[in-house]
Amino acid sequence: MTEPLPHCQAAETLADDQLPAGFRFGSTACGIKPSGRPDLSVIVADRDAVAAGVYTRNQVVAAPVTWCRGLTPTDRFRAVVTNSGNANACTGPQGEQDTAQMAAEVAQRINCEARQVLVMSTGVIGHPLPMDKVVTGIDAAVAGADHSASAFRDVARAFCTTDQYTKMHCTTAKLSAGTIKIAAIAKGAGMIQPDMATLLSVVVTDAALPIAAAQKVIADAAAASLNRISVDGHMSTNDTLLLLARNEGTACSDAEDLSVLTDAIAEALIDLGKMIVADGEGATHVLCLQVDGASDDASADVIARAVGNSPLVKTAIKGNDPNWGRIVSAAGYAGPKIEVAKTSLSINGVAIYESGAPVSFDAATLSGSMKSASDVHIHLAVGDGPGQSRFWASDLTEAYVSFNSEYTT
Incomplete structure (x- = not known):
């Protein structure tokens, strides 16, 4: 049995109460990776939430990127499903169908529409997804999803491909209406030069954000962080950064609050970005x-x-x-x-x-x-x-x- 992937230092002290309320996390090993390591995960919102994203500018894009671009920003988000070990890129119409099916399978299990489910994939380019394994994995990940630090850590582990360790960061920010929580996950070690290996990242917050504000926050935060890292100068087909926020809770809408939130998310992403660079395949500095x-x-x-x-x-x-x-x-x-x-x-x-x-x-x-x-x-x-x-x-x-x-x- 392959040894579990080590966690980054921040993960070791992560506690349940550091995670933003309103989201559940689930993951499993469904057999996409020959190693048997975890390769499928879900993040599920308890009710309709806000999602915004920034994506690769590569002209060759994976089917999940096309799917997410067409659906964000939105205030009807319910889940994101992620597989690792297969990029579902350069897979033609079949890749598009498989992406839509992944969304539909999750939607069926959490009682929402497929268009409320985002999809991310990372791994080797040019191979069709083993959808029988993916569907089995979705079953297990959704059924086991909960709001716990261990589940969050396991999702970070399921994101990884050539990574040597998981990458996550949790923090808080003080807004005018109160303190909000931010939890972020990323993966990447090779094929890294985002312009928003393969880089995927999800930031979750319990701040209540209008969708236009959410899109600006994540775009500005990306420009100051993940768009300023490089391992090999090779832009991926799958780079995706998502911000998931609540429709209710501590409001964040005025300019000062949005600036504070953007800075906090940018600092979290800078930390994750430096982990990605440090984990660059073979990197020593x-x-x-x-x-x-x-x-x-x-x-x-x-x-x-x-x-x-x-x-x-x-x-x-x-x-x-x-x-x-x-x-x-x-x-x-x-x-x-x-x-x-x-x-x-x-x-x-x-x-x-x-x-x-x-x-x-x-x-x-x-x-x-x-x-x-x-x-x-x-x-x-x-x-x-x-x-x-x-x-x-x-x-x-x-x-x-x-x-x-x-x-x-």
């Missing part, structure tokens, strides 16, 4: 990039992505090599204008390039600091403009190449 001095935030973001996705930068970080030339040159080819004479760079707080020229530093000591830390902090100033960006990326190792060269064989 997380590159924590801060770019400032660009002409605007969009330009800073483009520069940060160029640096974070550069194979030469990634391999230098893997080798604990403070090779600043690779970083500066990546910024230069990114596209947005930089002021070379005002460009400066530091790694782990050590200045190594200032005002367009190298400065003396102890390379051995800096290399040692890179080797001893899981996070490598890179601060790059490209001028004196107001634009800034944060970005998180993994390094690139032999293990990544080995894993992905053998993934389907």
Whole structure:
């Protein structure tokens, strides 16, 4: 029997009362994964709720993404069913039928319409779903769903594919009408560069949100978090981020409350995003990039992505090599204008390039600091403009190449 997938540190202390009220969680192993690990889950709202989402911008999209895009935002949400081990992508009309059937099977068991059920899939592309196993799994997951920390942890486990551990985050936010709870799950380790491996994430809150506000909250939170991570620069066909909120409870509708909620969700997603990057297939370091001095935030973001996705930068970080030339040159080819004479760079707080020229530093000591830390902090100033960006990326190792060269064989 395959050993259970380990949980992230946050999961170990998770308590029932940290979860938002009004939602139940269920999961099972139905046989989609050859390993026998959990591969199907449901999150069920006790009554009609709000759902909003942001999705991959890849032109090749999985059937579940098309399904969810057509149904969100909504204030009639009742459940989301997720399978892992099979992406149901590039599967043609059969994939669309299977997605609709998954929704219908859940709807039948919780007494709602199929269009009130969202669907997510993750795994290998191009294979039809084993629907007999999926239906059996839906039976078990719905029947066993409850409002408990253990059930929530098990759903996080059922999301995973190549992940080495589960990823979840629970927090609270103080609104004008009271304190609300937020619980978030994510999965991903490879094929990661969202633009909203394979990345799936669900955020659940007991805040009462109008649907238009919910859509803005999740879009803004994604822009500040999951859209700023990369493992391999490869955008998935299945990237999906859902926000599930209640129609009743602690109201969140004025601008100040919405800002507080957005910030809280963004911080939760940043935490999950950093876990995804740290769990990047074969990763040994997380590159924590801060770019400032660009002409605007969009330009800073483009520069940060160029640096974070550069194979030469990634391999230098893997080798604990403070090779600043690779970083500066990546910024230069990114596209947005930089002021070379005002460009400066530091790694782990050590200045190594200032005002367009190298400065003396102890390379051995800096290399040692890179080797001893899981996070490598890179601060790059490209001028004196107001634009800034944060970005998180993994390094690139032999293990990544080995894993992905053998993934389907």
